[in-house]
Amino acid sequence: MTRFLFRFAAAAGLAAVAAGISVGASAAPDVTGHVYVNDNTSGVNTVAGFDRHGDGSLTPLPGSPFVAGGSGTGASIGSQGALQLSGDGRYVLAADAGSNQISVDRILPGGRLIPTDQGPVWSGGVEPVSIAVHGSLVYVANEGDKTAGTGSNYTGFTLNRGGILTQLAGSTFGLPNTANPGDILFNTTGANLIGVEVGTTDPSTFKIDSFVVGSNGLITPAAGSPFAAQAAGPFGSEFSPVDPSHLYVSNAHGAAFAGSVSGFNVAAGGTLTPFDGSPYPDHQTAPCWVEISHDGSYLFTVNTASTTISSYRINADGSLSLLGSTPFKSGTGIRPFDARLDPSGRRLYVVDSALDAVTGFAVSGGGLTELPRSPFALPAGAKPFGVVAN
Numbered sequence: 001m002t003r004f005l006f007r008f009a010a011a012a013g014l015a016a017v018a019a020g021i022s023v024g025a026s027a028a029p030d031v032t033g034h035v036y037v038n039d040n041t042s043g044v045n046t047v048a049g050f051d052r053h054g055d056g057s058l059t060p061l062p063g064s065p066f067v068a069g070g071s072g073t074g075a076s077i078g079s080q081g082a083l084q085l086s087g088d089g090r091y092v093l094a095a096d097a098g099s100n101q102i103s104v105d106r107i108l109p110g111g112r113l114i115p116t117d118q119g120p121v122w123s124g125g126v127e128p129v130s131i132a133v134h135g136s137l138v139y140v141a142n143e144g145d146k147t148a149g150t151g152s153n154y155t156g157f158t159l160n161r162g163g164i165l166t167q168l169a170g171s172t173f174g175l176p177n178t179a180n181p182g183d184i185l186f187n188t189t190g191a192n193l194i195g196v197e198v199g200t201t202d203p204s205t206f207k208i209d210s211f212v213v214g215s216n217g218l219i220t221p222a223a224g225s226p227f228a229a230q231a232a233g234p235f236g237s238e239f240s241p242v243d244p245s246h247l248y249v250s251n252a253h254g255a256a257f258a259g260s261v262s263g264f265n266v267a268a269g270g271t272l273t274p275f276d277g278s279p280y281p282d283h284q285t286a287p288c289w290v291e292i293s294h295d296g297s298y299l300f301t302v303n304t305a306s307t308t309i310s311s312y313r314i315n316a317d318g319s320l321s322l323l324g325s326t327p328f329k330s331g332t333g334i335r336p337f338d339a340r341l342d343p344s345g346r347r348l349y350v351v352d353s354a355l356d357a358v359t360g361f362a363v364s365g366g367g368l369t370e371l372p373r374s375p376f377a378l379p380a381g382a383k384p385f386g387v388v389a390n
Helices: 004-008 014-018
Strands: 031-038 043-053 058-060 066-072 083-085 091-096 101-107 113-115 128-134 137-142 153-159 165-167 181-186 192-197 207-213 219-221 234-239 246-251 260-266 272-274 287-292 298-303 308-314 320-327 336-341 347-352 357-364 367-370 387-389
Touching (some): 066 091, 066 101, 083 128, 083 387, 137 181, 181 234, 207 234, 260 287, 287 336, 298 336, 308 367, 336 387, 347 387
Parallel strands (some): 128 181, 234 287
Antiparallel strands (some): 043 066, 083 091, 091 101, 101 113, 137 153, 234 246, 260 272, 298 308, 308 320, 336 347, 357 367
């Protein structure tokens, strides 16, 4: 399913751009970690794996792409968090949107992936698009079947040390057919869970769901939830890694060059209160995906339609100050999607659903510089919508 925001993305020039994609053949030999991408391939879904080198460049892991086990859709899907690492870092969890399943792959020494013996499990709804993980607790946002009006929900699971995913009885929270969930995530303590309803063209459908997480893993809506979003199309979201009460949500569906990011204080009981001055404009189009530096000082949002990444400074009171926006070397008319920092915080990786590639940036404070050999090609047939780095 392709969200309506992508009407902004033009197809012109994609073939010429794609022809310049690097496969990283001359990348540095020193491996500092790995990057994985949910390929969302039709038929059997796969996860692309890369060695991540000291200079930030990527080279495919031997045997990549790796079988996820479920099915992808083979078409662009707009959501954040469709691929996640387990809490102990031993597994990769992938949303298999085409088969309504979640796959779990074990990370082997050296970075290769193998499916667990359990195989993919039902997501608890229709078309899973986002995964949240905290410790052994996992929640999935299911997009649902709009024609049938069924299957849109949040559903919880537990993941044991053997990689077995078990649905949590009584955990499913139903959503309206107009929800179009774009992201689900825990704060750093695991005490609060947020789900973002991108909605439709009707402003009453732009919502943020807020929950308190019980000791049994079940979620209870906060008083007043769902909360009205501050602008059209709330989309990607991120909690501050250093302050679990600070939440940021991008607003993707405003007019051209009228994008913004909202900031909220989240009380222990889940109530959302906007920061002074929120939402904060970035003067770009369709800010979708959000990532925050590990020290909580900077926020980056990927502007899909204007093909830039905006950088904000996060102030002590939680408010945002816009620093500027960085274009992609590949030019306009591409579809930059989900973004993730590596563990060092010195590299930012962004998947692209038009180029079928990963673009890498060097990070210095709030400044971004695209890597010399970027972008890095994904396997044929990939329509990526999730990325992680370890």
